[in-house]
């Protein structure tokens with residue numbers, strides 16, 4: 281399994297800056313053997329970024345997707361739409377969607393199911409808040425968020441799934457989770473996975489939350505960590521390039 285470094289650009293970078301950064305990331309990704317560079321720009325940049333990335337090693341994805349193909353869903357974008365502009369993956373259930381936009385588990389599962397059943401690679405994000413962690417509810421939260429997304433998947437769908445563990449308190453705060461927190465959470469996700477899909481290997485699990493070139497090597501040593509979902513440090517070509525080099529080893 282290759283290591284993934286996924287840049288989640290959130291609501292940053294206009295078209296020009298996103299294309300410029302994509303060009304730099306594709307140069308940095310040239311010749312990598314065990315690492316893939318993926319970028320998730322805002323919806324308005326997807327088309328140009330995908331054109332820029334075409335023919336390079338960089339994969340382009342959307343930060344969210346709706347479960348219906350079309351219809352009266354103001355503000356939403358569908359799987360065929362993101363496909364049409366060149367996306368090969370989507371992120372669903374990011375904690376900012378869950379917490380800021382109140383997307384419940386069932387809605388995230390519908391998004392994930394629609395994308396996976398259309399054959400689109402899907403990164404499902406899960407993770408607890410600080411309050412939930414302090415109350416000892418980390419595993420329970422992961423279970424509640426993940427189970428609806430991983431139940432009743434066909435093997436084709438499983439092959440397109442990536443899971444990201446992102447403790448909410450570590451996102452954009454500079455507070456990276458400790459190696460032992462990450463180890464426990466990833467092990468729990470793998471255990472949950474095998475309780476549902478006995479014979480099918482667990483998909484890649486990424487860690488996300490204040491990943492930087494300073495802490496990434498340490499994080500990658502943790503068992504069952506297959507890469508990073510990176511916000512802040514993916515917005516600069518220098519740090520993105522460093523992350524790719526670190527993953528490459």
Ligand code: PGA
Nearest residue numbers: 451452489490510511512
């Ligand atoms: P961060 O964001 O790297 O800025 O903490 C990670 C994420 O939200 O995916």
